[in-house]
Amino acid sequence: MPTIIYVEHNGTEHAVSVAPGQNLMQAAVEHAIPGIEGDCGGLCACGTCHVYLPDDLAALVDAPDELEQGMLEFAFDVNDTSRLSCQLIADDAMDGKRVLMPKRQY
Numbered sequence: 001m002p003t004i005i006y007v008e009h010n011g012t013e014h015a016v017s018v019a020p021g022q023n024l025m026q027a028a029v030e031h032a033i034p035g036i037e038g039d040c041g042g043l044c045a046c047g048t049c050h051v052y053l054p055d056d057l058a059a060l061v062d063a064p065d066e067l068e069q070g071m072l073e074f075a076f077d078v079n080d081t082s083r084l085s086c087q088l089i090a091d092d093a094m095d096g097k098r099v100l101m102p103k104r105q106y
């Protein structure tokens with residue numbers, strides 16, 4: 001089971017074991033990680049699971065589809081590394097990778 005390191009905006013790190021096949025929003029919410037809300041339950045309809053992906057993790061996932069790109073427009077403080085964590089599915093290659101949270105989701 002890969003361990004994902006969720007990093008809050010203030011630098012606080014949370015290591016979470018995530019089941020392969022689970023999305024990174026679900027795992028964060030289940031472990032009460034501050035900074036990821038997941039208001040729509042993973043339907044790509046709220047933008048409150050916004051994270052930033054370092055290059056090493058971005059290289060392991062597919063590019064965002066049109067729906068995700070559109071929803072990201074509503075997220076706070078978006079940049080080129082922004083993704084919606086409900087659209088990122090854990091697999092073993094992600095073990096030890098970091099995702100960074102924005103200062104806030106709204």
Ligand code: FES
Pocket residue numbers: 025037038039040041042043044045046047048049071084085086087
């Ligand atoms: S949880 Fe709503 S867009 Fe990801």
